[in-house]
Amino acid sequence: MPETPYYLIDKARLLPNLEKIAWLRENSGAKSLLALKCFATWGVFDLMREYMDGTTSSSLFEVKLGAEEFGGETHAYCVAWADHEIDEVIRVSDKVIFNTANQLRRFDSQSANHTRGLRVNPGVSTSDFDLADPARPFSRLGEHAPEDIEPVKDMISGFMFHNNCENASFERFDAMLGMIEQRFGHLIRQMDWISLGGGIHFTGEDYPLDKLAERLKRFGGQNEVQVYLEPGEAAITNSTTLEVTVLDTLFNGKNLAIVDSSVEAHMLDLLIYRESGHVAPNEGPEEWMICGKSCLAGDIFGEFRFPEALRPGDRLSLQDAGGYTMVKKNWFNGVKMPAIAIRETDGTERLVRDFGYDDFKAALG
Ligand SMILES: Cc1ncc(COP(=O)(O)O)c(C=O)c1O
Ligand SMILES: NCCCCNCC[C@H](N)C(=O)O
Numbered sequence: 001m002p003e004t005p006y007y008l009i010d011k012a013r014l015l016p017n018l019e020k021i022a023w024l025r026e027n028s029g030a031k032s033l034l035a036l037k038c039f040a041t042w043g044v045f046d047l048m049r050e051y052m053d054g055t056t057s058s059s060l061f062e063v064k065l066g067a068e069e070f071g072g073e074t075h076a077y078c079v080a081w082a083d084h085e086i087d088e089v090i091r092v093s094d095k096v097i098f099n100t101a102n103q104l105r106r107f108d109s110q111s112a113n114h115t116r117g118l119r120v121n122p123g124v125s126t127s128d129f130d131l132a133d134p135a136r137p138f139s140r141l142g143e144h145a146p147e148d149i150e151p152v153k154d155m156i157s158g159f160m161f162h163n164n165c166e167n168a169s170f171e172r173f174d175a176m177l178g179m180i181e182q183r184f185g186h187l188i189r190q191m192d193w194i195s196l197g198g199g200i201h202f203t204g205e206d207y208p209l210d211k212l213a214e215r216l217k218r219f220g221g222q223n224e225v226q227v228y229l230e231p232g233e234a235a236i237t238n239s240t241t242l243e244v245t246v247l248d249t250l251f252n253g254k255n256l257a258i259v260d261s262s263v264e265a266h267m268l269d270l271l272i273y274r275e276s277g278h279v280a281p282n283e284g285p286e287e288w289m290i291c292g293k294s295c296l297a298g299d300i301f302g303e304f305r306f307p308e309a310l311r312p313g314d315r316l317s318l319q320d321a322g323g324y325t326m327v328k329k330n331w332f333n334g335v336k337m338p339a340i341a342i343r344e345t346d347g348t349e350r351l352v353r354d355f356g357y358d359d360f361k362a363a364l365g
Contacts, residue, residue: 038232162197
């Protein structure tokens with residue numbers, strides 16, 4: 001296996017999520033597209049494509065990656081397409097989804113023979129984080145008003161709503177879908193397909209999947225639309241660890257261990273959303289703060305419990321390190337980027353990508 005740090009994607013831990021996704025399609029008719037913004041490590045797409053219907057994207061590069069490496073249906077969404085991107089987007093995608101009626105009109109002639117959709121912002125969301133709240137005040141994400149959608153409705157055949165964020169409550173999802181139907185139902189019923197976006201944590205242990213299936217089936221049936229979901233986190237949750245090694249320890253009122261990785265560079269979401277990482281089982285008499293090796297004072301993975309005092313050379317696994325990590329990793333401080341390894345379902349592990357000084361240098365000039 002590679003030297004640490006490396007992300008380790010375990011297919012056996014990915015599988016239960018994928019099986020739930022496939023079950024949901026079977027029992028609701030809703031298709032699931034992997035949200036590449038969350039996870040785009042294409043070395044495991046061979047497994048994922050057996051259970052999912054394709055990909056959805058946030059940029060031209062993600063559209064291309066989805067089409068090349070995942071296949072199936074390729075939805076192309078972006079907050080704003082550029083003039084020089086649109087022809088290629090249309091060439092490689094199955095559907096193009098515009099963020100505003102303005103962009104739809106702007107690219108009308110290029111996209112006239114393509115399947116087109118529009119993002120709609122229902123003005124309600126589940127986000128606890130202002131940063132990730134699509135319904136935040138003055139949000140640029142999608143058209144808000146039915147009267148602004150009405151004039152362009154004949155140019156499109158579907159809508160994309162994305163208003164859930166880490167939503168583990170079926171009741172909240174159900175209530176918000178009800179609000180969407182109430183406000184936009186007359187427009188939805190004129191469409192062929194509706195994407196309900198990502199952020200629904202339906203692969204979680206206690207999630208009432210049967211209720212979700214029934215609700216989605218009813219929504220699709222009553223409105224006569226094909227329903228899509230765009231799981232990111234839900235598809236890959238708990239599948240991946242970040243493997244690190246302790247480089248040094250010190251005591252400064254607390255036990256501190258410095259590892260060969262960096263939150264800022266390798267698990268950025270922990271910093272921007274001010275959350276802690278996870279270790280398992282997080283038990284024992286010893287309490288240690290696990291710190292990154294960048295010079296950022298707050299580069300801290302969290303405080304965890306261990307059976308024994310940590311020492312240089314100890315290996316640690318940071319849990320649930322698959323979503324919004326590999327897609328966001330960066331070269332801050334020139335810290336070596338974690339390699340990417342895959343554990344196959346038979347337990348064998350293989351290295352799929354490593355990064356070195358040449359990659360660091362090439363990224364900067
Ligand atoms: C349009 C859209 N679809 C899907 C997702 C995936 O969300 P999650 O990873 O929370 O499931 C996002 C997240 O930003 C999104 O903006
Ligand atoms: N764990 C803290 C919140 C993470 C929010 N993830 C959602 C991502 C969001 N949809 C995005 O736009 O990146």
